Amino acid sequence: MDGKTKAIVSHITLIGWIIALVINNSEKDELASFYIRQNLGIILLGFVSGLIPVVNLFAWIVVLVFWVMSLIGSIQGEQKLTPWLGQYFQDWFKSL
Numbered sequence: 001m002d003g004k005t006k007a008i009v010s011h012i013t014l015i016g017w018i019i020a021l022v023i024n025n026s027e028k029d030e031l032a033s034f035y036i037r038q039n040l041g042i043i044l045l046g047f048v049s050g051l052i053p054v055v056n057l058f059a060w061i062v063v064l065v066f067w068v069m070s071l072i073g074s075i076q077g078e079q080k081l082t083p084w085l086g087q088y089f090q091d092w093f094k095s096l
Contacts (some may be wrong), residue, residue, distance in 0.1 A: 003029030007074035010039045011067065017043065021096065034079045037096050038070050041089030042082065 001009075001023055010020035010032065017039050024032045042063060049059030066082045073080030081087055 003031035004074065004077045006032035007035035007077075008071070010036050011071045011074060014043060031074070031077065031079060033096060034090070035070065035074045037089050037093040038082055038086060039067075040093050040096065041085060042066050042070060045085070 006020045006024050006029060009016045009023075011017075017036065020032060021036055024036060045066070046060070046063040049056060049063055052059065066085075069080065070082060082089060
């Protein structure tokens with residue numbers, strides 16, 4: 001499986017993210033690693049936004065937009081950071 005395919009698979013629910021992570025561990029690819037880190041941040045952001053009732057709807061819309069932007073970037077095969085938080089995701093999850 002090439003890096004672009006792994007990057008796209010990482011966007012397909014949490015199970016797809018886990019599959020992409022396991023496959024990428026055996027054969028590292030920079031594009032796949034980039035989007036695995038971005039998606040982990042987006043997944044955690046979605047989880048945290050679900051815990052805050054006041055901003056829940058707005059936060060879910062923002063998370064959905066970030067996810068779509070990330071998916072489009074992975075389909076194009078380009079490393080596009082998530083707005084505002086993408087560089088933090090890369091720094092926080094650099095071990096993946």
